[in-house]
Amino acid sequence: xxxxxxxxxxxxxxxxxxxxxxxxxxxxxxxxxxxxxxxxxxxxxxxxxxxxxxxxxxxxxxxxxxxxxxxxxxxxxxxxxxxxxxxxxxxxxxxxxxxxxxxxxxxxxxxxxxxxxxxxxxxxxxxxxxxxxxxxxxxxxxxxxxxxxxxxxxxxxxxxxxxxxxxxxxxxxxxxxxxxxxxxxxxxxxxxxxxxxxxxxxxxxxxxxxxxxxxxxxxxxxxxxxxxxxxxxxxxxxxxxxxxxxxxxx
Amino acid sequence: xxxxxxxxxxxxxxxxxxxxxxxxxxxxxxxxxxxxxxxxxxxxxxxxxxxxxxxxxxxxxxxxxxxxxxxxxxxxxxxxxxxxxxxxxxxxxxxxxxxxxxxxxxxxxxxxxxxxxxxxxxxxxxxxxxxxxxxxxxxxxxxxxxxxxxxxxxxxxxxxxxxxxxxxxxxxxxxxxxxxxxxxxxxxxxxxxxxxxxxxxxxxxxx
Amino acid sequence: xxxxxxxxxxxxxxxxxxxxxxxxxxxxxxxxxxxxxxxxxxxxxxxxxxxxxxxxxxxxxxxxxxxxxxxxxxxxxxxxxxxxxxxxxxxxxxxxxxxxxxxxxxxxxxxxxxxxxxxxxxxxxxxxxxxxxxxxxxxxxxxxxxxxxxxxxxxxxxxxxxxxxxxxxxxxxxxxxxxxxxxxxxxxxxxxxxxxxxxxxxxxxxxxxxxxxxxxxxxxxxxxxxxxxxxxxxxxxxxxxx
Numbered sequence: 001x002x003x004x005x006x007x008x009x010x011x012x013x014x015x016x017x018x019x020x021x022x023x024x025x026x027x028x029x030x031x032x033x034x035x036x037x038x039x040x041x042x043x044x045x046x047x048x049x050x051x052x053x054x055x056x057x058x059x060x061x062x063x064x065x066x067x068x069x070x071x072x073x074x075x076x077x078x079x080x081x082x083x084x085x086x087x088x089x090x091x092x093x094x095x096x097x098x099x100x101x102x103x104x105x106x107x108x109x110x111x112x113x114x115x116x117x118x119x120x121x122x123x124x125x126x127x128x129x130x131x132x133x134x135x136x137x138x139x140x141x142x143x144x145x146x147x148x149x150x151x152x153x154x155x156x157x158x159x160x161x162x163x164x165x166x167x168x169x170x171x172x173x174x175x176x177x178x179x180x181x182x183x184x185x186x187x188x189x190x191x192x193x194x195x196x197x198x199x200x201x202x203x204x205x206x207x208x209x210x211x212x213x214x215x216x217x218x219x220x221x222x223x224x225x226x227x228x229x230x231x232x233x234x235x236x237x238x239x240x241x242x243x244x245x246x247x248x249x250x
Numbered sequence: 251x252x253x254x255x256x257x258x259x260x261x262x263x264x265x266x267x268x269x270x271x272x273x274x275x276x277x278x279x280x281x282x283x284x285x286x287x288x289x290x291x292x293x294x295x296x297x298x299x300x301x302x303x304x305x306x307x308x309x310x311x312x313x314x315x316x317x318x319x320x321x322x323x324x325x326x327x328x329x330x331x332x333x334x335x336x337x338x339x340x341x342x343x344x345x346x347x348x349x350x351x352x353x354x355x356x357x358x359x360x361x362x363x364x365x366x367x368x369x370x371x372x373x374x375x376x377x378x379x380x381x382x383x384x385x386x387x388x389x390x391x392x393x394x395x396x397x398x399x400x401x402x403x404x405x406x407x408x409x410x411x412x413x414x415x416x417x418x419x420x421x422x423x424x425x426x427x428x429x430x431x432x433x434x435x436x437x438x439x440x441x442x443x444x445x446x447x448x449x450x451x452x453x454x455x456x457x
Numbered sequence: 458x459x460x461x462x463x464x465x466x467x468x469x470x471x472x473x474x475x476x477x478x479x480x481x482x483x484x485x486x487x488x489x490x491x492x493x494x495x496x497x498x499x500x501x502x503x504x505x506x507x508x509x510x511x512x513x514x515x516x517x518x519x520x521x522x523x524x525x526x527x528x529x530x531x532x533x534x535x536x537x538x539x540x541x542x543x544x545x546x547x548x549x550x551x552x553x554x555x556x557x558x559x560x561x562x563x564x565x566x567x568x569x570x571x572x573x574x575x576x577x578x579x580x581x582x583x584x585x586x587x588x589x590x591x592x593x594x595x596x597x598x599x600x601x602x603x604x605x606x607x608x609x610x611x612x613x614x615x616x617x618x619x620x621x622x623x624x625x626x627x628x629x630x631x632x633x634x635x636x637x638x639x640x641x642x643x644x645x646x647x648x649x650x651x652x653x654x655x656x657x658x659x660x661x662x663x664x665x666x667x668x669x670x671x672x673x674x675x676x677x678x679x680x681x682x683x684x685x686x687x688x689x690x691x692x693x694x695x696x697x698x699x
Contacts, residue, residue, distance in 0.1 A: 069695045075304075121653075128650030135647060138638040141263060143304065144699070148633050151692040152647065155629075158688060159651045167657050233258070236274030236282060236449040302567045303699045321698070325569050336561040338464070340471040345464075352460035353570040379471075395565075 013203050020045075020196045028189050036108050043104040044190070049198040050097035051122070053205055055160055057090030058129070060209075062157025065150035078216075080146035083153050084136065085212040089205050091129045098122050117168040118177045125163055128156045251315050252278045252402045252432035254299070259308035261294055268294050272308070274451055281425070281434040283447030290453040292437040293332065296405050299435055300330050312403055326354050329396030331389070332407035337380050343367065343391050344376035350395050358398075366394040371420055385412045393424065402432035409436060409443065461570065461578025465553060474556055475586060479549025483594050486541045491601035494537070501530040526605050531667040534604045535660045539619070542591060543656060546623045547644045549590075550583050551631030558635045572694040576628070580686070583624040583631075591620045607669025614675050615666060619659035622682040626651050629689035632696045654681055 024045050030038030061083045068079035101119070102112040113119060132152055139145035168177070259272040268291040276282045286292050297303035299310045301324045312319045312327065319327055337346045344363055351358035367373055370390040380388060389412045396404065409425075410418045425446050428434045436446060444450075469476060495501070557563040566575065595616060599606075606612050627648055634644045658674035658681070665672030 069692070124650055124653050127646065131643075131646045131650065134643065135633070135637060138643060139636070140638070143306075144636060147695050148636060151629070151696050152633065154692060155626075155651045155688065158684070159654065162654050163650070167654055233271040233273060234269075234451065234453060235272075236256075236276075236451045239448055239450065297564070297699075300568055302564055322571065325571070328568060330565065330568060334561055335565045337565075338468055338562060339560065340468040341464070345467065349460055349464045350565075350569055353566075353574060 009203055010207055013200060013207070016196070016200045017204075020193055020200060023193050024197075028193055031190070040104060040107045043100060045194055045197045047097055047100040047104060048194065049201045050093045050100065051164070052198065053201055054090050054093035054097055054125070055164055056202075057086050057093060057205060057209075058125075058153075058157050058160045061086035061090060061153045065153040065157070068146060068150045069154070075143065077142055077146055078220075080142075080150060081216045082213060083146075083150055084133075085209055085216070087129050087132055087153065088212070089209050091126065092208075093201075093205065094122055094126055094129070098126065116177065118164075121163040121168055125160055128159065132156060253313040254282070254403060254433045254435070255309075255311045255313065256299070257308050257311070259295070259298055259305045259310060261291070261298065261303070261305050263294070269298075269305070269453070272451065272453075274449060276433045276435070276449060278432055279429045280448040281429070281436055281446050282449045282451060283444060284435065284437040284451045284453065285439060285444075286453030287439070292453060293334065293407060295453065296330070296332065296407055296435065296437055299403075300324075300328055300405055314402055326356060326399045327402045328405065329399060329401030329403070330405045330407075331392045331396045331409065332405070333411060334407075335392065337388065337391055337395065339381035340379065342377050342379050343372060343383075343394075346380060346391065347376075347394060347398060351398055354399055356399055362398070366398055367391075369397070369420070370394045371416060386414055386417055389413055390417060390420070393420070397424070400431060401428075403435070404428045404432070405435045405437075407437045408440075409438065410440065458574045458577040458581075461575055462581050465578065465582045469582075469586075475549045475552035475583075476590070478552055479545045479586065479590055480593070482548055483541055483545040483590055484597070486544070487594055487598055487601065490537050490541065491598075494533075501527060501533070526667065528664070528668055528670075531604065531664040532660065534602055535664040535667065537602070538598055538616075538663065539656050539659045541594070542587075542620065543623065543648070543652065544645060545590065546587055546620075546627050547630065547648045550587065550624060550627040551634045551644045553579050553582060553628075554631045554635035563635075567698065572697045573690070575697065576632075576690055576693040579632075580625065580628045580689075583628050584621050587620050587624045587627075588617065591616055604667050606667050608666045611666035611673060611675070612663055615659055615662035615678070618675055618678040618682060619655055619662070622655045622678055622685065623652060625682055625686040625689055626655075629693055629696065632693060636696065651685065 024042055028042070031041035035041045064079050064082040064086060068074060068076065068083065071079070073079065098119075101122075105114065105116075105119075106112045132149060135152055136145060136149050139148055254274075254276040256272055256274040259269055260267070261269045272295060274282055284292050284295060294303065298305050301310065301312070301321055312324060314327065338349070341349065344367075347363045347366065348358065351363075363376065364373070367376055370393045372387060372390050372394065375383075375387070380391065383391065404424075406421075406425075409421050413421065425434060425436070434446075436443065438444070554563075557566060595613075627644070630644050630648045630651075633647065637643060655678065658678050661672055662674040662678070
């Protein structure tokens, strides 16, 4: 957590985003290879980083879930809230990737939804994390809820990369998504802007995550301050005839 | 030498503090009596003592000969009888005993099972399905399951509820017997049963 | 482990709970699907008659046999099979845990049994249960929907391995669901993500086996089964113990 208040990397995000957007429209030339509308190729700048970051944040959730269940401080509910915050950020990213993808699909394939394998995969991914929050809501006891949902977040983090990158590439499954655009077909300008956006979005989502963690810490402190718990001590008392009436503990 | 150490146990359920700062040390031959009206957290405390529920703060340690038992050794050291613990209805009394002995990896034989059934007054009913038992007979069988590991810690929740006079006499003998074997924790609201206690824990005392 | 398995087996034989939920669901849906879904005709059968001839055949009540099938038909029939098995498994398998919770036998089990023994015992029970259901429903499915199967061995292998994969993950999901408030529908939602790779591989694998085209996912399914079962075993203790 940052103790200096506003950090340099946070201040930089605004100008970086404006600058990259300007570069994306005025510096990068529209692409003709395979795109119906060359201008629409700029989808790469927003859609692809969002899909990647979604997966990254689900991994972060899985990491905190492993820490909660197996780590040194296992049972610490702060790790559990980190799992759920990372899932929130990841879910937001996957939803944005899906919506931006649907806009592009309308332009490119004339329909927002054509059950392309990647669309199916991301839909199932969204369902996993909606189910995660469904499971959270159905358990009241905080420790039990944390254990059940952490176990599920680990399952999700294992299934997610398979869904996103393995299932759509099975031999019998045909995807309309370009498979080689990022690795081969991009010129250096595009590659640079794309990387820039990826870094900036990583920063924005990390900031979001940090704010959630800080907010939760403040809330926990406030509820602890107003909670008289553990002030009371209930101590076993010895039978009067059996000797002293003082407490048995000590 | 058995010692049960309850150290500042607290547990909350859904925002409500059920148990706050419970402390006690019980040693071999002693009985801890837990009292408190319904909903005061008796059963919750017993679950924590048995080791199946983790407290939010504090700990319930069971020490045998100076060594603290881990959850795995507790399997064969704790006997627990409570109204909300149920045996398998679709198995016979004998099959229930057999199952619990096997999962606890206890040395087991037909003779031992018969002896236990006789001790709790169910001699000859070993082959009957638990589903056909009366509620008093089921409680007796629960005692047989709890006793099969010769428990160092015996936990009884409302021990004589549902039992007739002969059943209560069996429990009475068992409570005396436990004094030689280890520690007894007894949760009750029956004024009659308070006489067994050496230590008393009133869960309402803290308010 | 053997004790847990034998106990579950014995109690299941005396008062069927999982097998009745699972078996009845799978049987009724298979029959329902075969009754209501068109699986033949132009586009679905490569030797099917064209529109006018088909109408004539229907009018005269002539029986239409299925001398060949298209990839569409093979995939459609495969998909039905796996969807039925998936929903059956995720409604039936959690019963082994919800039953313990409902009958209040779970708490004592938590005290006296090693979590690993419970997981292993329940897992073996579930795998055998689902394999038996699959073995019972496959002939009915073959009889009612009459797919042409070019490579029967591959077809069976995919079903055998896929079924085991589903039971492994469903066992962990069942343990989770039994400990949460709502026990019914949650398993079906929770299971979809971790099991979709199995379903996709299973559907494509059995479809390829019907068509005789390339595509064998048995090895992939086996490795996924191994990975998920190991992961489930690791996570089970955390889900089971308080």
